[in-house]
Amino acid sequence: MISRLRLVHYKGFNDFTLSLKGSSVIVGPNNAGKTTIIGAVRLCAYLINQAHSRKPDVLVFDETRDRKIPGFTLALPESQFTQENIRHEFRETETRLELEFTNRAKLFAVWPVEDDAYFYLEQLEGMPVRDKNAARQHFGSIGVVPTISPVEHREVVLTYKHVKENYNTRLVSRHFRNQIYHLRDREPDKYPDFVAFALENTPEIERCALNLSTTSGEPELDFFYRETSTHTEKEIYWAGDGLQIWLQVLFHIWRQPDASVLVLDEPDVFLHPDLQRRLVRVLEDVNSQVILATHAPEVLAEWSRESVVIVDRTKGKSRRVNDDRAFAKLNDALGSGFNLRLAKTLRSRVALFVEGTDMKILRNVAKTVGAHRFSKEKGLAVVPMEGYSKRGMSSAFGWLNESFLNNAVDVFVVLDRDYRSDQAVEQANAELKAFDVRVHAWKRKELESYFLEASTIARMTGLDLDTIESLLDECVQETKTDVLSRYLSERYHEEKGPKQHLVSTNQKYLPEFDTLWANQQWRRHAAPPKAVISALNEKLQEIGKKPVSARGISYAMRRDEVPAEMRDLILNVEQLLHTSHL
Structure with a gap:
């Protein structure tokens, strides 16, 4: 599994370290560098595949690490990777990637200022990989689920070589039917396994089949499916974008069962929430470390907190939710x-x-x-x-x-x-x-405390202001015991410690409470408003007046009766709403 990725002067990153623990969901603001990180891992995946198939071909000198080591010429296919902007801010300085695995094996990719780019592998610190067998032993393959888009309307039969070479290019979705065709043609025993996998994870369809048509000249491929709800058969082009994307994502997950790491860059873009959550369940069942960049809250919600890694290219390292x-x-x-x-x-x-x-x-x-x-x-x-x-x-x-x-x-x-x-x-x-x-x-x-407003209640009940003030004071005084107990309890819990006792808390804060309670404004603000309004209503009904409520008082309040604190809060929010509307 991958444990660390360091990007030095690489594209949008000056010097950034991504730390991973098992499967990880990479999140971050727009333009934070999530796609760049996934792209860097994809690049490392390509280099590891190269090392699996050939031995080092050059002796390199890594100036940063001050060592000579057998390495590989770093040549990337333009169809998969863009190198024009690989240097941070286009500066003339060395660019490098460092990928570390949990078994302590490391990959180093270096773009010197003057010399040719190269990469090399170490199975342990100071122990270079010298042949493809060692590379295979210490570096598992990294599987990539490519960036997917909806399929083409028509798709002619292409060669297996061409289709395979474009698994990780922008042409991949144009070849979806061909990918299935060559699976059926070259590995007929595995084709039913994929169909079963697709149907198991797509209850919306009950059957799917690939057809080869030669009636219009060039051989063309059609991939038909039958809807579970209507039993209607359709070609995949006529499906919604979500289903088209979903079946392609399933195929690319299924075809890489031996990958030690599986990398996905926002595969949820075209998927509705149900499919996004279903994707997480599919990924949980794979035997690989999953590294997934996403913007989808539904995807995030399905993962544990420990899996979430936040990236921001303006910072020096990734962080986790604590x-x-x-x-x-x-x-x-x-x-x-x-x-x-x-x-x-x-x-x-x-x-x-x-x-x-x-x-x-x-x-x-x-x-x-x-x-x-x-x-x-x-x-x-x-x-x-x-x-x-x-x-x-x-x-x-x-x-x-x-x-x-x-x-x-x-x-x-x-x-x-x-x-x-x-x-x-x-x-x-x-x-x-x-x-x-x-x-x-x-x-x-609390909020209701602001509606123990004597002038509004007086107007609602028809009683004079002095009468309401007197009634409110009586009702507030009745809550003193309750307020005292809650006040002291809160202080005890705030200061609770091995040497703190309830008696000492009471001795410390009882005089303070008595001083505060002597202030009419403080006790009206501190009294439980629901209890005060309930007691007030009993008194109002005794003299033949209708009861009041906090909600009713809020409706009857005049503008000059609204407390400034509440008014300012509401108007601040209103200002933001107006600003966003402009």
């Missing part, structure tokens, strides 16, 4: 059912993560302050988190946004403060900001 909980949340959100709300998020300009049903209330306030795009959710995807503990969903999406969408989506998360200290809130904010997530923790206990 947060199991965040990745688990990502898998939950993107998993086999593919959450439709998150699917919308991927197509939106702004993703807003809120707790519970907060958006129903925020939508009313948005209308009041003139944030029309926000209120109608135009370009806005709202993802409920169901509690503070689920904030990992937003960091997971922030990572997905950075890795896959080049930060094309602005990510906001709005958190309840509850009774967390300023330090705890700042720590949570920093964790989210590390994933390019904009975070806002309410200064009051």
Whole structure:
């Protein structure tokens, strides 16, 4: 298996090291270098195949490593590789690739400034490979699934040599029927195996067969399949692009069973989500290390966190996701059912993560302050988190946004403060900001706390302002015991350690709480608003008034009654939505 790839002054990379552990999914922003990395591995695959078939033909001197060693002339076919831009920023400096395997064998490919390019292999440090038998023993073959496109309308019979030589060129999809034809012609015992493999992994079809036609002059090939649902027989050209790509990908995976490594560059481009997830299941069954570059969230969701490798050519090395909980949340959100709300998020300009049903209330306030795009959710995807503990969903999406969408989506998360200290809130904010997530923790206990607004409630009930203020104060005072216990509990958990006891925590923070509770504004902001509104409604009903709710208050609020903190948050999101619309 491949353990490390180093690219030095190679194309878009100045000096970059990719570290792998088993099968790996390579992700990163657009223009991060994923395709260049896959191309470098493909190049190494070609060189290893060369070493498998011939012995070293030149004695080379590697100046960087200061050693003479038997090597090979490095000549690449133009149909498969472009060398014009192989030097980083077209600079006149040595370019090199270094590929290392888990058995400590290494391949070095070098493009000196003046001398001819060369490559050489070491089975161990300082022990060069001197013949093709040693190359085969220490370097397993690297299989490549080429970049696939839809098939041609017509396909005449071509020679086996021509078809095989173009397995890794842009012509590969033009030859799909020929590839199957020569399989059937040269290895008739294996042809049924491929058909069985294709049908097993493609339940949409129940039969497939290759036909040779000579009625129109040149012999032509047709590949027919029969749909499972309609029993209709069609030629593959009349299938959708997804099915055409899928069958080709299956063929190139199937034909390389002995490859120690299998490399794929975004094979999911034409595949719908079900086929993308199915592709992962197929790859899990192969006996090879899989190296797959992808942009597809569905593909990512099917792999374990340990398999995901993030690349960015502006950095010096690859990195991995270290947060199991965040990745688990990502898998939950993107998993086999593919959450439709998150699917919308991927197509939106702004993703807003809120707790519970907060958006129903925020939508009313948005209308009041003139944030029309926000209120109608135009370009806005709202993802409920169901509690503070689920904030990992937003960091997971922030990572997905950075890795896959080049930060094309602005990510906001709005958190309840509850009774967390300023330090705890700042720590949570920093964790989210590390994933390019904009975070806002309410200064009051939670969103509903902003709707204990006496002037609005007075207008809704027909009672005077002083009466409502008095009733609210009574209801808030009734929650003191509950607030105290939660306040002290939060402090205990924040400071919990081997020498920390509940009694000492209470002694330390009880005087602080008493001071805070003496402040009318603080206690109204800290009281549980649902309990306060419930108690208020009992008092209102006792005097013949209709009950109120946070949602109803949010609808009745006037613009000048909307707290500045909430108004500014909504308008900031609205501004982003307008900017993206221009």
